Amino acid sequence: MIVFDPSEHSPARSQGVLSQLVAPRPIAMISTANDDGVLNVAPFSYYMPVTGAPMLVAVSMGLRESDGKPKHTFENAMRTGDFVINVTTEALREHIETAAIEFPAHVSEAEATGWTAQPSVQVSAPTIVESPAHLECRVHKVVDLGHEALKFSEVTLVIAEVVCVTMDETICSTEFRVDPRSLGLIGRMGFPWFTAATPASMFELPRYTYTEYAAQQGGKRG
Numbered sequence: 001m002i003v004f005d006p007s008e009h010s011p012a013r014s015q016g017v018l019s020q021l022v023a024p025r026p027i028a029m030i031s032t033a034n035d036d037g038v039l040n041v042a043p044f045s046y047y048m049p050v051t052g053a054p055m056l057v058a059v060s061m062g063l064r065e066s067d068g069k070p071k072h073t074f075e076n077a078m079r080t081g082d083f084v085i086n087v088t089t090e091a092l093r094e095h096i097e098t099a100a101i102e103f104p105a106h107v108s109e110a111e112a113t114g115w116t117a118q119p120s121v122q123v124s125a126p127t128i129v130e131s132p133a134h135l136e137c138r139v140h141k142v143v144d145l146g147h148e149a150l151k152f153s154e155v156t157l158v159i160a161e162v163v164c165v166t167m168d169e170t171i172c173s174t175e176f177r178v179d180p181r182s183l184g185l186i187g188r189m190g191f192p193w194f195t196a197a198t199p200a201s202m203f204e205l206p207r208y209t210y211t212e213y214a215a216q217q218g219g220k221r222g
Contacts (some may be wrong), residue, residue, distance in 0.1 A: 024187025
């Protein structure tokens with residue numbers, strides 16, 4: 001057995017182990033705008049749903065590797081109080097890593113990726129048209145974590161309330177049931193790997209209450 005003790009390793013290596021084992025991870029392709037109106041788009045895969053009422057999600061945002069300053073996404077979201085999570089699917093696959101490049105603040109990732117922005121329904125941040133689903137978010141709570149000035153440690157957990165969800169009719173029914181086979185989600189594995197949720201890779205499993213499970217097991221024993 002291989003034993004990994006985080007206290008004996010660097011934050012970078014510890015994060016690398018987490019990234020390889022906590023996977024596949026959904027990718028929040030977050031769009032914001034700076035004070036000059038320049039569209040910023042960046043992928044975040046330390047991202048999770050939290051609860052349904054209020055409808056919350058959480059995103060872990062670290063610092064820029066190039067200069068150790070807060071990411072443009074974080075700066076924009078803190079200034080405006082909102083952002084949009086564009087669900088990362090096959091439609092965005094080709095340019096996920098392009099959007100991850102640390103472009104200068106005056107350069108829009110949308111120019112490099114060819115993605116199209118449009119106004120959102122309830123928040124000031126724009127939506128990326130090419131994604132089939134969007135979570136319009138308002139910042140709910142910000143929690144500073146990690147150790148200050150220690151690379152791969154200092155992060156901020158941004159908890160946001162989803163105030164509006166827009167979805168393409170090709171992936172969602174009028175009863176708000178999303179078809180995962182049509183969605184085409186892309187997940188993040190350990191660097192540099194990704195995975196695609198294709199119909200061929202999916203499988204269904206039934207879910208039972210304990211009473212149903214116990215009755216089935218009793219029938220098998222009989």
